[in-house]
Amino acid sequence: MSNTENFSNRWGIILASLGMAIGAGNLWRFPRLAGQYGGAFIILWIVFLFIWSIPLLLAEFSMGKNFRKGVIGSFAHLAGKRYTWMGFFITLCTLGIAFYYSVVTAWSLRYLTFSVDQLFRDTSLLGQLAVQPNYMQDYWAEVSHGSIVTLVLYIGCVMAGVWVLSKGVQKGLERTNKVLIPSLFVLLLVIVFVSLSMDGGVRGLEYMFAIDVNHFSNGKVWIEALSQSAWSTGAGWGLMITISSYSRQKEDVALNTFIGALGNNTASLVAGMAILPAVFALASSEADAITYLQQGNQALTFTVIPELFAHVPGGGILSVLFFAALSMAAFSSLLPMLELMGRNLQDLGLQRKQVMLWVAGFFIFFGFPSAYSLDFFNNQDWVWGLGLILSGMFILFGLAVFGLKRFKETYIDEHSDLQISTRYFQGAVVCNLVLGCVLIYWWMSQGFSSHPWWDDSGQWNMFDTYSNASIITQWGIVILVGVVLNSFLYRKFAIKQ
Template sequence: MSAPSSSPAATGAKADRGAFSGRTAFIFAAIGSAVGLGNIWRFPAVAYENGGGAFILPYLVALLTAGIPLLFLDYAIGHRWRGSAPAAWRRFRRWTEFIGWWQVLIALIIALYYALILAWATNYTIFSFDQRWGDDAAGFFGEYTQALGGQDATISFDVVPAVLISLIAVWAAIIVVMALGVQRGIAASSVIFIPLLVIMFVILVVRSLFLPGAIDGLDAFFKPHWGALLDPGVWIAAYGQIFFSLSVAFGIMLTYASYLKKKTDLTGSGLVVGFANSGFEILCGIGVFSALGFMAQAQGVAIDEVVTAGVGLAFIAFPTIISEAPAGALIGVLFFGSLVLAGFTSLVSIVEVIIAAIQDKFGLARIPSTLWVCIPLAVVSTALFSTTMGLPLLDVMDKWVNEYGIVAAAAVSTIIVTYVLRGLPTLRDHLNHRGSFKIGLVWFACVGVIAPVVLGVSLTLSTLELLRAEGTYEDYPGWFVLVFGWLMAIGLVVVAIGLSLIPWPAGSNMHKNDSDGDPIAPEVEAGLGLVPSPEASTPHELRS
């Protein structure tokens, strides 16, 4: 794309995209995106299964060599080219626009099923008061979701009323927050929910620490197994946890950074977000394993017999703990309430990726773009995931959109930026111009070498695991895995390429000034030395 002139005729009116009022609002929103369900129900089990206390070492290495560097990369692209994922990538280089749409479509798929987990957590917060699951948490969850699956199951999409109602409530809340905009909706909800989440979880941790058996749980969680450090799989697990936890490489942080003011310390903000997210994960590990230690002692079994992750931990193991623990209702409300808060702020950030893309593409105001995105999302999400196939659909789509969506998109984008566009020096200069933490060759190595290698190895190992497995994934019907797994993942790429070929309308935000009323990525920032002309809006070496 040729660099548009900075004249009013060329740049058009001010783009009504919204903006964060300041760095604090952005940090809360970014932490709200990063701190999600994975922190609470995935990290503790991953750490336990991969060396316990020894896992902290590869975890920190992964944070410093992949998580934070890729976070910086997202910030740089979004902040410099001041747009949604498709707009920012297009401004970077015309033909890379497909990466942005790929990220948007990944966010779309995740939003569809993420709302289901949030709906479950909302209902279980209420169920905690009377411990409605009784003595059989697993059986109750099965009856509650009426989930079907497996090779011998009859595939049906019968509506589950309890799930339908909670899903409608979740999407109604999302629509309200998104319609309020970047500052009054996204930032305001994060500023309220994130401190509340931390307070609730700290109370949960303190309560869990006083349960009988809590010390045994903490011993199992923190006891280091140093031999695990020699296992390459442990290091891959560490990178995988950091990568998914920080919400990097699928458009969220890129979009959020585009709402920041020009003179923002991007690297300092990234360090705050990265370490805050990891700190909360450690807190989650303490709380979860204290409770699991109690559960193991109460049932007279070893810790490894009660450790689980994901849906099993949240909706089967924890209800069992709540039923057996003193003041169980309090633990239940705190735990499931924390899931609701963490999940809600994450879902808001996921939906924002889609809204921002539609807003930029068609030059829409906030409320119309919110309705155009959220109403169809809500209809499809409730139609698919309020049914007896909700859990199997979530399981398969989450597996493939993570392994072959997020991981693949991240690998492709880092390779293109580093070796095809050779854009890292430009992005480094942009980050360093206002950043309090200066980056250089080490960042180049992390983004251009370590990240692509780790992502490529992870993708290869996941593929081999699926191909070598007997039968299909989780024994679901072959057509089911094919349609909602492989074809869905491939379809995202194909549709993304197709969307990138559609011309941008004259009324789009592509050539408009940004939310500050300034030309996109103006080179008046003295000292960058990228383009001598102050009118240029795109670095000379990156124009197409």
């Protein structure tokens, strides 16, 4: 893939944007939150799409399209040599996510094969659960802790992604997304139809869109809506910079960004309409349905969903469809994560074959701990998932350094038939800098660890899975390395080779 290769047309880059944004979070996190908070959450989630996500995506698309480099080089051109280390943090933060996210693809494939296997067993899953009530919890523990099968599948997913990308933008990434994204939507729509056909299925849909005004006074609902929008759309990841660096020179920044962002939200709504009716139809009461949803992302997806599907005729087929959709969503998001590292290595002047070898090696090595240990996976999700907010704030800071009005008129408005208000863009950037600080403070104040900073012996609690000390330590190391290497990074990534 040469630096001059572009997507063949607008739909190529839109599908790549959708593939980047539509991932496991759409299928497992959004339905959980929509089920807990209903229409109030959905309204706020849509509001934050326009306040937080779209302005950031507009900026990232423009950076990649105009600077034609990876994240580090593009950020250096935006904010200047002095702040190149921020681009380094954005890159390492997204790679930190990518190293463990590839494991989600392997988990999804394991459950897909599990669901297919259940179709041909003499004893149904429901029968197995009757004999062994903790059957799905035990299976999840086996999959997520030290499983050789999971490790092999994880390596296979990385190598499959590298193989796709080695074929280039048009023959690899674009062609693959033309299959994955439409297939994903079709599978979700089939699940919607089946779920709504269940007795009581409509009850879940009614609950999803019912508006409880009391939720608007709950700060947690606001934060959950903001974080879901930020993480689901990919705003602040730097992935859009990577994708748009292969866009055509006259690509419409604003129109493409809005289509991609709204397409991602549509996928989330369809996923919610697929999962919530099934949960509410199969739960014995609304209280039980809410209890299922509150069990968390992984528990809902890998233990509750298979058990729920086992209780209805044809549930085995529904389980296969769900995990096929989840596998497609996870793999489509993995591809741009692999490419993010590849694009930065290309900026160093490496040949594509060398780049792919480095990408495969780094992902297999650094993702191995997450594939082997769920605790390590959860720690990386905790540290770098929150790190995305800091990454987004760095991009916003870079825009402020460059000049908000100047950036919009020079890079966003150029070749854009869809014109957005300059005041809207400026106001959103300023507002988001405040929102980012609030979100980081709120998240770190939730007390997910009993010892967020210091352990009982007074030691810095950096090895606790959910401690704030772990977040600050890992962020600090990356920032320190970036600052020390700042001049080197600028010289290698920003100055044209």
